[in-house]
Amino acid sequence: MKPDSLQLRKLYALMASSCLCAGSLMILKSLWDLFGMPAFFPLPAEKASELLSPAVLLLVSALCLFLLKWSSEKNLRLPLWGGLFLLALLAGAFLFLRERNAFAALSQEEASLVQACARNLSSLPQSASSARLLPALSARTALQLYFFLLILGTAVLLCGLLSYLSESRLWLKGLLLLIQTVILLLCAAQEIPLSKWNVLPVLFCLLLFLSETAACFQNQGMENQSPSLRKSLSVFLAPPAGNLLYLTPVFLAAVLIIGLLPAKEAPMHWDTLRKLTAAAEDKANALIIHIGSLFSGGQDSYALSFTGYTGSGHLNGGLFSSSAGQLSLTGSRTKSPLYLTGTVHDFYNGHGWEQRALDKTYSGEEYLLNYQELTDALDASIYTSQEQLEMMRSCRFDLRFEGLKTQTVFYPPFTASFFFINQEPDARNDSILLPKAQSVGFTYSFLCMDINWGSEKVQKLLRQEAWAQPPALDEEQQKRECYIYKNYTELPDTVPERVYALAEEITEGLSTDYDRMKAIEGWLNRLAYTTSPPQCPEGQDFTDYFLFDSQTGYCTYFATAMAVLGRCCGIPTRYAEGFVTTGTRRTEGNQVMITSDNAHAWAEGYIPNIGWVPFEPTPRYYEAANTAWNLPAQGGTPAPALPVPESQEEETAVTDDWTQDSLPARYLAEQSGRLLIHFLEAVLLIAALFLLLALFLFCRSALRRRSYRRLDAAGKLENRMRKVLLLGEMQDLRLEAGETLAAYGKRAAGRLDTATGSFADICTLYQSIRFGGEEAGEAKILQLEQYTDSLEKQYLHGCGRLRRLLYHMR
Template sequence: MNENTAVSRRLTVTNSFLITLAFGVFLNSLFHLRIYTIFNLFLCVIFLGLIYLFDQYKKNLATYFSLFGLFVVGIFISIFFQINYINGIDKVYKWCLIYNGDEKLYDRGCALAVSAGILLAGSILTYILHRFKRVKSIVSVLLFVLLILSAVYKINIPKISVGIVIFYDLTELAEYCGKLFNRNSNRVNNSIATIYLAPACLIIAILSVSFPSHAEPIQWRGVIDLMHKMEEKGSLLMTQLQYFIDRTGSEFTLNFSGYSEEESELGGDININNVTALKIKTQSKSTAKGYLVGSINDIYTGRKWERSEAEKEYSHEEYYYDFYELLNAFAREEEAGRDLTNLVKKKSYNIEYYDIRTRSLFYPLKTFQINFNKSVKYNETYQGAFLYDRAKGVGTKYEVQYYELNLSSERLQEMLRNAKETDYMVSEYAINKAAKDIFDYNTSGSQFDIIGLKNDLLRRSQEIKKQYTLLPENLPDRVRNLSFDLTRGLNNNYDKLKAIEAYLNKLPYTTKINKTPKGEDFVDYFLFEQQKGYCTYFASAMGVLARCLDIPTRYIEGFVVDYKNPDSSNTYKVLSSSAHSWVEAYIEGIGWIPFEPTPLYYAGRYTLWAEDNSDYPYHDSGVTIPQITGVPPYNEGLVNGNTPGAEESDKVNKKSYVLPVLGILVSILILFIGIILIYYGILVRKYGKKFKSASDNLKLSLTLAEILHYLDKEGFRISSDETLLSYATKIGDKINFNHTSFLSIVTVYMGVRYGEYEVKTEELKLVMDFLKYFKYHLQEKLGKRRMFFDRFLFLHFYQ
């Protein structure tokens, strides 16, 4: 071995050592393995030293004897000390599945095994890759990009790893500059020249990570904006393609935004997307957040919410009756001489669909008018949601006018506590006066029948109380008992609802959660076993607990509008991550009223109009939750929210999933490939035995069957009404190998079959040579992988 080769090989080892150590330390930090850096360094030296020695002396027979000797020693140690390697691997695997950074679950031995496995795999991979030219240049660029991305996405990387990457990139830069400088000279080997600059690169790297970092990291605003724009445009393009390919679409559900693993059942871990779904333009933003209804469900099954297919028996839309029931309530209050200022405001949204494809028409609660810029067809569901006849996508625009209620106003809360039944209808004059004075709405052109309206409202109220209080027969009793305990001593539905809402607001919020076990009721498991979740869990729980008290509720899915960062035309982006679910309860005499049991959203819903909305403080509803016995205690903290420990907790959750998922995927892939190869080997062996023991006539039939299989792959398919001879005549000389056409092969077979004689040896050889050259042709045309797959199919179906 000459000097340059030896130096290059040592540089390969050095580069492999640097990258392996950097990633080993980073993964140790990411997964909370808590292994000392000196131990990682020691393992890297051992592994790469062995790899280097093997590579240098791989032609020496003694190397293989040494490896075999180590294997024998390992077996001897396992027998002498009664070590079961299989059980050890199984233990490490199971530990990886449950470990999430919690100190109580930490196992030093398992952590050492995982760290050693990562470093061994990394050592082998990086050593092999660094044997190829240009690999170091590619890796250098990738590492530089990864450092920037880690800063953009605020991923913490240990300083040791950062320093190694800087040193690695600097040495590659030095080598590249040396090549440019000496490209017309053979005086100096650039790899050797890099060695002399290594000390300077090392000093720069050490200084780079030694200086104290600024409290505020680099913001990378330009990079972040560029990445967000690229993500947005790419996602929008895919949505538009889906829209033009298929306009049938479906109703909006939270799985549109990553809130569901399956459409069929509620809950489970989620990954939230962050593209712009809608654009909202308004001149009258609120201090409270806005809510857009997308879908409404009325049936709870124990595992999911569904929409019943009942039909309404009254003529107008649901939002029409909801508006007039509210108007009637305010007219009563106005007749009684009560102060109604600052309780309701008339507002409007101009809604534009952007990166979304759905049949759902989004609108706020208490909408009274919808205006389209062009004619569209849509229908109202029994529950009150609107569905287009076909899916709508980017460019769909319309205006909704609605009334916003000041839900935090004590006067409005008092109205809700003292709500009258629907049959208490005021006069037409009182309704017209309240509409003008309070709602700024002119009813003179409505021409409504006050008696007919009263009858419709009464029938609707009775129907709502019947339909929206249904519960599964097998709902656990402890859910009902909890609802009674929470509302003991309260004498009106509004206070009962607020008590339930207040209780749920004390439970932890998290988006990292497992699916509800099979056979368990979703709400029961959430309230008594899991005790944490996201909006789907909280809204479902409140809806069910209220129904246990015969209070009608419905489950809503839609979007939350956050009035932040508008553009110059007062347009607000509604991200897919703003998808949300909540619950609405029917207060007879007033209508549907929204409630917010999800902790992170409570304050945004109930912000007083007169106060600042920047910090979203928690507002006490004034309802005291009674002390309840037999109910699990709630956790005061938020698991995945805007609290001091939330970010750290979320990181722990991430750590608990990344390693197991990667390990499971790799294991499944290896197992699948192994099974396929073993099964293929069995098929080949079985077919070989069958072919070897067969008569010459059977060998001819088997060979022709394989030829026909490959002809089908070439596009020559035989129809059901076509004979073999006519099929061969149709192909003619298009398939010709070794100076033999397919037609002549079929002629030989037909003669043997119908002539009832044994095929001649030279004829059989002719057919087998035809197949051999045919397979050579296909392998060159299709490639080895495709040919392997085609032969696998033949062996599988023709055994």
């Protein structure tokens, strides 16, 4: 075989395309392994990994590319691939009927046993009935293998088709390689383990791409010029034939040598790349959040970002789930759910909550006064220091904004102190606000108390039964208590009497405010939780409708009802919204991510001599919030736990559900329906855009034809000549300034000639009418129209789809 033979060039092109296709398939397989095999996938993960080895993927890619090239050369694309598709359908129908017939003869118990054994043949029981189950098991396994090959074939066909198209479109090959390179760099930055066989095909194709690009520029004589942007882009849009492919064996040998060289078992850390990736991600998130805040028209203080609670304070609507990260929290492990208070509301107006208690009559920062009241209660209690450690302990956390922009500072109940950098927040009121809204990357720290709310000792303290001597309140604390009872017990006249009656019925016979609030909390926990409750009728009190009519809702419904019922009993309450750590997921090290799904609302009641105490009436979180330390949660969501620092590893570990499965697999399992909806929405959007584009092109073409028909002979002559020059420009034959048509025709060298006439004849015809004074008759206009139509068809037939679209858009 000669070095310049056509067969050798085809072999090199096939090798390059096969490596490009195999590289894409290997990356897809690595991502598949990372996200976990879906439960519905027909084959076990270990069997699929054996079948999808790099050698198999490379051979399958080469076979697919060979079939594509051969069918294209023999003009058998539709018959060949249509026949293979029909054969696949017939094979699937045969296997399906075979499995159904095999299962028809089995009992329900035997059919269940076969389905359970389909993934593991060794689990088939050794009994006399095993031989009877083998035909059904064989049919089941064959059907699983068929679906596996069908999925694999679809992926290979798509990747092979892109690789085949990239042979004559250098820009497409560059785009595919860019995507593959970016994925590999992201995997490296995230320390995702990848085999070196994932990298070598991409490296081989990159070397070939660079050599082909250099050959394209060299063939166009641009190595000693300063080409224009248009000419440079034309290299990638339509690369000339005869690109340099003889370096293929050299590059292949170099890549194989690199692959055979010994490497360290420890992976590279890519610290710089990871820092750059994290910085770029933060900047992009901050920009998106900033743009969203500009167009949202919302306020800078935090409000629950779902339909159920609007910025104006109306309660209604459905709750939409979202896994977007909002905050990240690093620090001590909590043994109880951590409630991060954002915005606190004090006035209930019958349909929502407002903030009115903003003019304090006492001095001091509200969160410190609340913390001081708790510490004074502990000092006056009967409990020793060791017993107090069983009841509560001090924790420290670092909080970072990840996906929101707000002035609000998030803090737990009984926070002792904050640590800000160059910030002086306003902490005089219930909600703590920064001077201006902060976005992604803003960080602060705080110290707080983690309290064992389920402990009998804590409950005894909250019932005012654990005093060695009653705590003494100073003058400011007395002013604060009077202010709380005045402003946090008000209810509007819209609250019906039956709500007061229900509160009295629930708390009948109870003597302490704590017991009354716990009774209300327990009663509400029996109602139904739903994220899509019915709408409250206009004019009806929201709490009344929830308690007596719908009795279904989510956190805002339950928190509102509890706060209102508590006020019906004369207990000061307030409505708080923020985040709760129940169900948080771990990111890395001792850091957890708090997402939009953790957004929550709850009620807080004021217990004299203790302070504001959170209560959890929402059924989804009730068990976790009321479970004592060292006791597992019963049902519902398990008690959350922040990761343990090294200094606290001896403490009791609470296992959250994110440790049982890989995060991507769990995300896909929970969000599969939502992802499918988003995919369908994207498909519909793209289809709508294509329809709008087609409609636009059709209408513009119709208007142009109509306008052309209204022109006189001279106008039609000018219109058609401009079209000829446009078609020449689309083929890189621009009419230069001061250049005559005769000189332009010589430079075109027959590239504008068609079967209906030559460009020189058209130039003579145009000049004789335009400058010679001849009449533009219908025959001459018809001749010019036939020539331009033929030239347009000739151009569109020889150009690619992208240039064809660009031509129609002009």
